Amino acid sequence: MKLREQKMIKETLEFLQPTPKYRELCILKELENNPKYSQKKIAEKVGLAPSMVNTYIKNISKRGFLKCTGENHKNMQYILTEKGQAWKIELLMKFLNETILLYKAGKNEFKQKLMIFINEGMKKVVLYGASDTCELVMNALGNLGIKILALVDSDPKIHGKVINGFVVKPPCAIEELKPDFVIITSLGCGEEIYSDISGLEKIGIRVRKL
Amino acid sequence: MKLREQKMIKETLEFLQPTPKYRELCILKELENNPKYSQKKIAEKVGLAPSMVNTYIKNISKRGFLKCTGENHKNMQYILTEKGQAWKIELLMKFLNETILLYKAGKNEFKQKLMIFINEGMKKVVLYGASDTCELVMNALGNLGIKILALVDSDPKIHGKVINGFVVKPPCAIEELKPDFVIITSLGCGEEIYSDISGLEKIGIRVRKL
Numbered sequence: 392m393k394l395r396e397q398k399m400i401k402e403t404l405e406f407l408q409p410t411p412k413y414r415e416l417c418i419l420k421e422l423e424n425n426p427k428y429s430q431k432k433i434a435e436k437v438g439l440a441p442s443m444v445n446t447y448i449k450n451i452s453k454r455g456f457l458k459c460t461g462e463n464h465k466n467m468q469y470i471l472t473e474k475g476q477a478w479k480i481e482l483l484m485k486f487l488n489e490t491i492l493l494y495k496a497g498k499n500e501f502k503q504k505l506m507i508f509i510n511e512g513m514k515k516v517v518l519y520g521a522s523d524t525c526e527l528v529m530n531a532l533g534n535l536g537i538k539i540l541a542l543v544d545s546d547p548k549i550h551g552k553v554i555n556g557f558v559v560k561p562p563c564a565i566e567e568l569k570p571d572f573v574i575i576t577s578l579g580c581g582e583e584i585y586s587d588i589s590g591l592e593k594i595g596i597r598v599r600k601l
Numbered sequence: 602m603k604l605r606e607q608k609m610i611k612e613t614l615e616f617l618q619p620t621p622k623y624r625e626l627c628i629l630k631e632l633e634n635n636p637k638y639s640q641k642k643i644a645e646k647v648g649l650a651p652s653m654v655n656t657y658i659k660n661i662s663k664r665g666f667l668k669c670t671g672e673n674h675k676n677m678q679y680i681l682t683e684k685g686q687a688w689k690i691e692l693l694m695k696f697l698n699e700t701i702l703l704y705k706a707g708k709n710e711f712k713q714k715l716m717i718f719i720n721e722g723m724k725k726v727v728l729y730g731a732s733d734t735c736e737l738v739m740n741a742l743g744n745l746g747i748k749i750l751a752l753v754d755s756d757p758k759i760h761g762k763v764i765n766g767f768v769v770k771p772p773c774a775i776e777e778l779k780p781d782f783v784i785i786t787s788l789g790c791g792e793e794i795y796s797d798i799s800g801l802e803k804i805g806i807r808v809r810k811l
Contacts, residue, residue: 406623490707497700
């Protein structure tokens, strides 16, 4: 299996913003994976201005983490030194730790929303919308002792896909599963999905958006 | 079930840092849940200086999101206005969206690490360490088509607990499960666990830290 290109966070974040340490890690990762990239290409990849990337690279080199080989612009390569590789691993491990912290905080936010439904009597639930949001909600529900009956999604392309041990089913499966609640695990299309399935309320299945 | 106090992110983050918008959301949540809290108490809860919280509260009030009732210090209460409640929900939904984005980015980081083991031939795996890290790894592995045989943990208190449909087992169960890899899903105690179980390598089970 080929390692496909993995994006770090380039989108503009409104609530949590990347620090210089984060930028440094992104640049180190690019340098390690693509030694032939120009500074311009790296800037594009990490979402920074080329002048900024130049400042970072100078600083990284000064600390003995990077050496530059090749006589001219065309065959130039950036190579992480042994010290640079160790530093990258150290930063990455710290970042993974922080990722877990943020994951926990995110899960807690979802738990708080889910507690409202639990207080309404939710016990057996179908999740509508097989996405990353859905994974987080599944993990949060698991900790709260709620039975997940199934995942459904309107997109036929993902029917049959397995997420956390659940086969994604089409929405027409909901009635037969007899859940007491359906939670719409889509933050973007919640309204549309709600108007599609709110009719379930008539047969006693409560439909809730996150 | 009682809604227990949910913490947002107060720890010092090194890679992603809370913005003023995030602080505002934290304060709005505290004000909504605890109208009788003093500014000092709110400051303590959200991890800011009281003077900072005062500035935020003045600003939130000025925009018509908050009114203050009570004649004196002792019976004073902060009440979110209807407009304030709508604003809080808007901010919270945006924050949840951002949470998902960060979750995705975090999962991708783990996927990259896991790809190394997959390239070594990993097909059936036991995860050692039932934690939030483990949940993220399970979600990442699910997307990569790897079979998870079981979760194990050395802590007897969590044996029998169910995480994502897996009952947590004691480490002595590993051999019988015949995995090709054990992944240590603990970022903090990886070294210790590794030295405990690296003997499994002798019977052909590869042991890997994240």
